[in-house]
Amino acid sequence: MAEEKDAFYVVKKRNVVGIYKSFSDIQALLTSSVSSDSLSIYKGYSLPKKTEEYLVAHGLKGAPYSISAANVNERLFGSLHACPYQDPYSAGGRTFDESSSSRNLQGAIQPDTSKLAGSSSFPTNSQPDHALGGSQAELSTCLSCTLHFDGASKGNPGPAGAGAVLRDGNKIYRLREGVGTQTNNVAEYRSLILGLKYALKKGYKHIVVQGDSLLVCNQIQGLWKIKHPNMASLCSEAKELKNKFLSFKISHVAREYNSEADAQANLAINLKDGEVQEDCKSL
Template structure:
């Protein structure tokens, strides 16, 4: 192992892979609840330059990175070894002092956990406030299932409509038995608040924020990222169609 100043730690939690530059951030991901998804922690000696560039190309920077397990490539992290600080694994008898080969470490760290999907959400309000609708698009990771959802909301603001979009999608995903979900939306307000980076100051939004938080906590693995508007066109289309629906009316289209 090279100088520990170049060390990094790879954490697999549910369907997400996190890369950390220090043990403090790494250990924060090892939950104490029995409801937490299984965690695997490995240590590497120097993040390859190509890996840094790849993570940056995904919009991930600073000390903490995260990617989907399905995006892993064979040469991405190089050789990894079990990390001795993984107390959770030790309690299950999973630790080993022997270095793992690249292939074997990937079999352990990147194995699938539960049913995974992607959710794209959006909201539309013609007047802000005005006639509004919520839209969501769900896709299973195996590529075999896509669902487009829309809900009429009556008169509401854009922020309310966007929250209703994510709530619509999360409820549907839970109802279909998905345990891991990656959420994408062009509402910076919703994404930053759900990540805990922005405070919720609007009383009308507070109840929707709380409902969204309770729903996300029911997933074994949850990730939310903000994307540009032009990358969210399908969910936007559903939200615009929903404006013409009666309040509370929900429509769905499923491709299998």
């Protein structure tokens, strides 16, 4: 991305807002961010001198500024535009193109993920904006999570289990469910459904989903036809859950990047059909 005169970039990560003078300075953030980190990036022009003085007064650190999101008000940066950036979740570093409409930072900008390359994104029902700082509303990043899912079947068909791992910036949830005697594909769908139900139960509104089942990922995106009636029923259930999120993104990952969900699925094989176990760990 070519640098523009007087441009500056506002980056929100969890409860911290950083201000950068060069887009190249942001690249390290994008490549180092793990799946639990949710970044929002906006662009403005001609950072006012009073704003710079305010930033310094509230804690100058990092490059070049970094302050608590609670200290951000709607008039601080003026008009900002959502800014395209390299999506850390996307294989090969493809570009995540956010909406180019101009809004202010105080109204939390929900990204237009319909143009995401390399995976599928589904913006759903519109909701009122949430404030970035203060006590009026929860931060939108607190409503976001990532989900890894995997299924296991010993015999295909045989004793099967579903596993899912859910993360936000503060916690990690590990889920296991016995699914009886089933094929691996059924177990994969059951694991996705398990994770989506749990995410909705916990109140998450934005979700990034990854799994090593190419069949499930492509059928959810509508890229592959569904021939088996049982698969059609499971896919329909998963899509109904997907539509309850404000934004939904699913992508296929290699098996070696899905080891935690795989471990939960293998543990779930020993559970009774429909029996669910869960545990939670603070990050």
